[in-house]
Amino acid sequence: MTAADGSLVVDDLKVEFDGFVAVDGVSFDAHPGEVRFLIGPNGAGKTTCIDAITGLSKGTGSVKLGDQELLGRSTQKIVRLGVGRTFQTASVFEQLSVLQNLDIAAGLHRSSWSLLRARRGVDPAIEVALEQTGLSNERETPAGILSHGQKQWLEIGMMLVQEPRALLLDEPVAGMSQDERTATGELLHRIAERRVVLVVEHDMDFMRRYASRVTVLHQGRLLSEGSVAQVQGDPKVQEVYLGTAGAVTTQAEGE
Amino acid sequence: MTKIKPWLPLIGIAVFAVLLLVVAPAVLSMHWINNLGKYCCWAIAAVGIGLAWGRGGMLVLGQGVFFGLGAYAMAMHLTLESTAPGSLPVFMILYDPSASLPAFWEPFRSDVFTLAAILLLPVIVAGVLGYALFKRRIKGAYFAILSQALAVALAVLISSTIRETGGDTGLSDFKYFFGFVLNDDANKVMVFMIAAALLIMCLLVVWQLNRSRFGELLIATRDAEERVRFLGYDPANIKLVAYVVAAVMASIAGAMFVPIVGIITPAEIGASASILMIAGVALGGRASLFGPALGAIAIGWGQSSLGSSWPDGWVYILGMVFILVTLFLPMGLSSLFGKAKGLVWRPRETPPATLPDPAAVLEPVDESAVEEVKK
Secondary structure, three states, X not given: OOOOOOOEEEEEEXXXXXXXXXXXXXXXXXXXXXXXXXXXXXXXXXXXHHHHHOOOOOEEEEEEEOOEEOOOOOHHHHHHOOEEEOOOOOOOOOOOEHHHHHHHHHHHHOOOHHHHOEOOOOOHXXXXXXXXXXXXXXXXXXXXXXXXXXXXXXXXXXXXXXXXXXXXXXXXXXXOOHXXXXXXXXXXXXXXXXXXXXXXXXXXXXXXXXXXXXEEEEOOEEEEEEOHHHHHHOHHHHHHHOOOOOHHHOOOOOO | OOOOOOXXXXXXXXXXXXXXXXXXXXXXXXXXXXXXXXXXXXXXXXXXXXXXXXXXXXXXXXOHHHHHHHHHHHHHHHHHHOOOOOOOOHHHHHHOOOOOOOHHXXXXXXXHHHHHHHHHHHHHHHHHXXXXXXXXXXXXXXXXHHHHHHHHHHHHHHHHOHHHHOHHHOEEOOOEEOOEEOOOHHHHHHHHHHHHHHHHHHHHHHHHHHHEHHHXXXXXXXXXXXXXXXXXXXXXXXXXXXXXXXXXXXXXXXXXXXXXXXXXXXXXXXXXXXXXXXXXXXXXXXXXXXXXXXXXXXXXXXXXXXXXXXXXXXXXXXXXXXXXXXXXXXXXXXXXXXHHXXXXXXXXXXXXXXXXXXXXXOOOOOHHHHHHHHO
């Protein structure tokens, strides 16, 4: 897979809510093989960008995955084109076991009639996802009693069994311990080998350690873009984060 | 969700079948057989509600609509069967001796059409209605109020079309049931057995749906609809299937109610009747397999024993039972079973959640397995 054909290209994306422009002409791209970060202060429009890419909010402009236009399609259609996303608060099916959670995710392309049969055996893709996310010993555990970090990994695992071409993660390490952050960061790097990974994050330390390239948003507009060092050296970025850069390392965002 | 042995519910259904189909006809008087038949009808509707509400999270407050569709389809057929050829149903002559049979009655002369209508009318109505509501993402209280309003609307419609439907007096005086004389004990037992067998069938259908991947998906949709959408499924379709199945069951229930009880009126399908259907489900346990059916039978029994001997008190008892169940057993009486089990057998110790070793998480991906998956 060359970098060009599986890339996610966002061009002049604009999202408006009743006259309030949340995202104003943002353009960036993300290629397979890199862990792309989208950062910015509260209200910068990071999550809104992801919402627009995944069909949750209506946006104008263009979002292409490979040569396919995503804007204007329904959420389910966009998922079926190969875009997976996780949410700020891990969204898993708490009443179902880890295995059932993954099985539902893996069933995306099953025929409707096969849904009427009970599950037998485990899809090989599920075994791989269990191993990658370190949940092999928790397969029968109801997702509701997993630890916070494990829920986030389960959600990532649910994306992995779908083999998405692009994976968008909304604050994957919020509320995680240092060890869990490290594990998550390494996991993202391995996942990124074969697909686009776009991470919305608030945690500057996490971003410094694992970002390949960074896009900084501020008040719905693109502020800066480049490697971690370039972005950190950008005076505009320093201005926006002045006095807050240390404080925002761990706090969660309520956008 | 507690892990139960897969054959356990099947044994439960088998025991239930023996009790209803063998024991009950042998020991009960005709009066109680007839009553039990009536409870079975409510139980059939309740099994469907258990699927739609308990498993699917749709508070179907207006199942009377579908109960009514099945009931009136059956009642029109039985009325025509009991009417001499060439003459009109008695109630129509009462209002207008020179009237002709309304056109929509005509096809219900046919056995096959009637049976098809009982099964297909709810599919069409629930299909169109559910499609419109779920695709627009209408849920929760809005959905509940809407479905309740429809039950009221149908009851009012029937009340106001007295010349065509019999109005508040309803349809009654059925003499034959597909050729069998209804005023005959053997045939009454047969009709009861049909209702009981249909209840068992509905339990089997819901048992299979619950253990299938669809059942898992339905719970997933109930608990995190957005996540289901972002896994590439359309939650509307999943809910629609459960809603239509529940509607068909309510329609079957209504259809069997008519020959067993011998009368159908708008009061049996309106708001309070619809709420009573839900009531049994809530009492028994909406998410369990047997809870809705047993709850409906219990409410039915309470209504015909206490409700007739002490009607003033019954309403208060019913209300009190609800307050207690909602407060202390939100998942119904069937959750007592699980709690009792927890006291007798200690549940498997869940290992304390430990921080996983990052190294373990970071084991290299088995590339061959990944390739396997991609194929």
